[in-house]
Amino acid sequence: MVTRAAVRLFAGRAYDGLSVDDLVNGLGVHRNSLYKTFGSKRGLYLTALRWYLEHEFEPALAAIEKSAPEDGGRDASLVEGGVLDLLLLAAVEQAPGDPEVAGLIRGALARLDDAVGVERATELLGLRLRARTGQRS
Amino acid sequence: MATVSIDSGNLVVEMEGLDKLWALKSRLEIPLANVRGATADPGMVRQPKGIRTAGSHIPNVITAGTFRLDGERVFWDVRDAEKAIVVELADERYARLVIQVDDPRSAVDLIERSVKR
Numbered sequence: 626m627v628t629r630a631a632v633r634l635f636a637g638r639a640y641d642g643l644s645v646d647d648l649v650n651g652l653g654v655h656r657n658s659l660y661k662t663f664g665s666k667r668g669l670y671l672t673a674l675r676w677y678l679e680h681e682f683e684p685a686l687a688a689i690e691k692s693a694p695e696d697g698g699r700d701a702s703l704v705e706g707g708v709l710d711l712l713l714l715a716a717v718e719q720a721p722g723d724p725e726v727a728g729l730i731r732g733a734l735a736r737l738d739d740a741v742g743v744e745r746a747t748e749l750l751g752l753r754l755r756a757r758t759g760q761r762s
Numbered sequence: 763m764a765t766v767s768i769d770s771g772n773l774v775v776e777m778e779g780l781d782k783l784w785a786l787k788s789r790l791e792i793p794l795a796n797v798r799g800a801t802a803d804p805g806m807v808r809q810p811k812g813i814r815t816a817g818s819h820i821p822n823v824i825t826a827g828t829f830r831l832d833g834e835r836v837f838w839d840v841r842d843a844e845k846a847i848v849v850e851l852a853d854e855r856y857a858r859l860v861i862q863v864d865d866p867r868s869a870v871d872l873i874e875r876s877v878k879r
Contacts, residue, residue: 645801645803646805649805657832657857657858664798664799664850668879671879
């Protein structure tokens, strides 16, 4: 599925570092059909970001909320898996210059706060940031 | 080279200098409702362009004018691939425009900000 593959690409490398060549090769679609389907690279990005928030981010939070509170490491999956990666990258590189992305990211951060509390949410984002650079806490 | 601007709900693309001649077109005006997005895409010029129906094509030098590929009309005005942007359209004579602009990033931002999705 093209959108899911686009989420992986955008979560793995900076937006500006991904050329249309990279996207076309990584997604296995023709350039013209990419333009026809999504309108632009940013159109693809917004579609991927919305899909990720609905189909990856939200279910991960819902699973944490459903698990028993006494289960201590219930939100550790957010640090070990890549589920926070697109959120982190979008927050750092696209949100400051793109109000539409900023709106989506603000909503996602508020949702994360709701699910685990502001302090833990901040900690999880920091831990994932460190994990991505290979640093183990 | 072309300049892009937004004027009363339209995307206005104006060809500059001799490009008017090569492309056989000096100005395109497209309602923003029919503009789907814009992308900086230096790799676009390596794509098959199809059959030229009007304009000029000197490979590796200039691609300008109207080309037809897979049943779509595409307008080209590019010499320097690094400055090419692709503007995707809907319900227009052209399926997309591939034009060279002075500052691809700001042209893309301008168009993307103006497009409703």
